[in-house]
Amino acid sequence: MPRPEVQAPPEIFYNESEARKYTTSSRIIEIQARISERALELLALPDDGVPKMLLDIGCGSGLSGETLTEHGHHWIGCDISQSMLDVALERETEGDLLLADMGEGLGLRPGVMDGAISISAVQVILQVFVLFLQLACRV
Ligand SMILES: C[S@@+](CC[C@H](N)C(=O)[O-])C[C@H]1O[C@@H](n2cnc3c(N)ncnc32)[C@H](O)[C@@H]1O
Numbered sequence: 001m002p003r004p005e006v007q008a009p010p011e012i013f014y015n016e017s018e019a020r021k022y023t024t025s026s027r028i029i030e031i032q033a034r035i036s037e038r039a040l041e042l043l044a045l046p047d048d049g050v051p052k053m054l055l056d057i058g059c060g061s062g063l064s065g066e067t068l069t070e071h072g073h074h075w076i077g078c079d080i081s082q083s084m085l086d087v088a089l090e091r092e093t094e095g096d097l098l099l100a101d102m103g104e105g106l107g108l109r110p111g112v113m114d115g116a117i118s119i120s121a122v123q124v125i126l127q128v129f130v131l132f133l134q135l136a137c138r139v
Contacts, residue, residue: 003127010124014060014081023061023087032119036067039117052114057102058121060084062093068117069094076113078106 004013014022022028045052052073056065059077061084068075075095079085085097100106102118103125 003123006127010058011080011082014084016083016086019061019081019083019087022084023063023091029063032063033067035119036064036117039064039119040067040071043115043117045115053112055106055108055113055116056095057116057118058124059088059095059097060121062088062091062095062097064117064119065093065095078102 004010004018007013043054054068054073054075056068056075056077059065059075059079060081062077065075065077065088076098077085077088077093077095078098078100079088080099080101082099085099088095088097098106102121
């Protein structure tokens with residue numbers, strides 16, 4: 001089965017049924033949690049007991065955001081798929097959710113966020129870049 005990012009744009013691929021399938025897969029739940037833990041380690045936030053405000057870019061249904069919540073942080077998640085955000089709302093994730101394309105910016109003022117994570121989402125942009133290069137090479 002080809003990877004999601006080569007099948008269709010994310011706002012089309014992650015429709016209602018894919019969003020539900022994604023969120024109920026125990027394998028995906030575990031992977032998102034483990035990578036989010038690692039992303040938090042890499043952020044190396046000060047260990048001062050003060051909750052931080054984090055951005056989850058491509059937050060999907062909020063699996064990665066749950067790890068942020070478990071660590072006591074606040075978060076805002078953005079995603080391009082309304083269906084993924086609908087599932088996040090149903091699951092009552094703690095983060096505030098924005099329907100937005102990460103490539104277009106969020107209009108947040110500098111310094112508002114203490115850090116950002118993006119788990120299994122940025123490769124979609126890389127895939128678009130690869131497709132663009134492949135097309136350009138054919139010209
Ligand atoms: C594999 S899912 C991971 C979701 C999330 N990290 C989680 O734990 O559930 C990738 C997500 O990236 C989102 N995404 C892809 N391209 C995006 C873009 N340009 N802007 C915002 N979100 C995007 C998709 O809609 C999808 O929900």
